Amino acid sequence: MLKENCYISVVNLSDNESGVEGAKTFSAMLLENTTIVSLQLSGNEYVDHAAKYLADAITANSKVEILDLSYNMFGDKAGEILGTAIAENIGLKKLKISWNHFHSQGAAALAKGLGANMFLKALDVSYNGFGNSRAAALREVFKANNVLEELSIRFLLRPALSLFQHMQEHPHG
Numbered sequence: 001m002l003k004e005n006c007y008i009s010v011v012n013l014s015d016n017e018s019g020v021e022g023a024k025t026f027s028a029m030l031l032e033n034t035t036i037v038s039l040q041l042s043g044n045e046y047v048d049h050a051a052k053y054l055a056d057a058i059t060a061n062s063k064v065e066i067l068d069l070s071y072n073m074f075g076d077k078a079g080e081i082l083g084t085a086i087a088e089n090i091g092l093k094k095l096k097i098s099w100n101h102f103h104s105q106g107a108a109a110l111a112k113g114l115g116a117n118m119f120l121k122a123l124d125v126s127y128n129g130f131g132n133s134r135a136a137a138l139r140e141v142f143k144a145n146n147v148l149e150e151l152s153i154r155f156l157l158r159p160a161l162s163l164f165q166h167m168q169e170h171p172h173g
Contacts, residue, residue: 006033006035007035008035008036009035009036009037009038010036010037010038011036011038011039011040012040013026013039013040013041013044014040014041014042014043014044014068014071015042015043015044016043016044017043017044017045018044018045018046019044019045019046019047019050020046020047020049020050020053022044022046022050023041023044023046023050023051023053023054024050024053026041026053026057027053027054027056027057028053028057030057030060030061030064031056031057031060031061033061034061034063035063036061036063036064037063037064037065037066038064038065038066039064039066039067039068040066040068041054041067041068041069041072042068042069042070042071042072042096043070043071043072044072045072045073046069046072046073046074046078047072047073047074047075047078048074048075048076048077048078048081050072050074050078051074051077051078051081051082052081054069054082054085055081055082055084055085056085058082058085058086058088058089058092059084059085059088059089061091062089062090062091062092063091064089064091064092065091065092065093065094066093066094067092067094067095067096068095068096069082069095069096069097069100070096070097070098070099070100070124071098071099071100072099072100073100073101074097074100074101074102074106075100075101075102075103075106076101076102076103076104076105076106076107076109077106078100078102078106079102079105079106079107079108079109079110080105080106080109080110082097082110082113083106083109083110083111083112083113083114084109084113085113086110086113086114086116086117086120087112087113087114087115087116087117089117089119090119091119092117092119092120093119093120093121093122094120094121094122094123094150095114095120095122095123095124096124097110097123097124097125097128098124098125098126098127098128098152098154099126099127099128100128101128101129102125102128102129102130103128103129103130107128107130107138110125111138114138114145115143115145117145118145118147119147120145120147120148121147121148121149121150122148122149122150122151123148123150123151123152124151124152125138125152125153126152126153126154127154138153
C-alpha cells in the first residue's frame with residue numbers, strides 16, 4: 001500500500017513491535033516511496049540487525065525529513081551502521097534516537113555520523129547511557145555543526161554538563 005501511494009507524507013508505525021522483519025519490509029518500501037517526509041518508528045523492538053535495513057533506506061531516501069527511531073533496542077553495532085547512514089543523508093532535519101543502547105563504539109560512531117550531517121536541525125539522543133567519553137564525541141559534533149538548532153540530551157548527567165559548558169563557550173560551533 002505505502003509503496004505505491006504518492007499522497008501519504010506522514011507515517012506513524014510506532015509501537016508495533018515489528019522487529020527485524022518489519023524493518024526489512026518497511027525499508028524496502030522506503031527505497032521506492034519518495035513522498036514520506038515524516039516517519040515514526042519508535043517502539044518497534046528494532047535490534048542491531050534491523051539497523052542494516054533501515055540504514056539502506058536512510059542512505060537512499062533523502063525525502064524523509066523527520067525520523068523517530070526512539071524506544072528501540074539498538075546497541076553499539078547499530079550505532080556504527082546508523083552513524084554512517086546519517087552522515088550520508090542530505091534530507092534529514094529532525095532525528096529522535098533516544099532510549100536505545102548506544103554506549104561505547106556505537107555512541108562514538110553515531111556522534112561521528114551526526115557531526116558529518118550538515119542538514120540536521122533537531123536531535124534527541126536522551127537516555128542512551130553515553131557516559132563521559134562518548135559525550136566528548138558528541139561535543140565534537142558541535143565543533144563541526146553550526147546548523148543544529150534543537151538538542152535534547154536528557155539524562156546524560158555529567159556528560160550533559162560538559163556539553164552545555166562547551167555550548168556556552170563556543171556558541172557558534
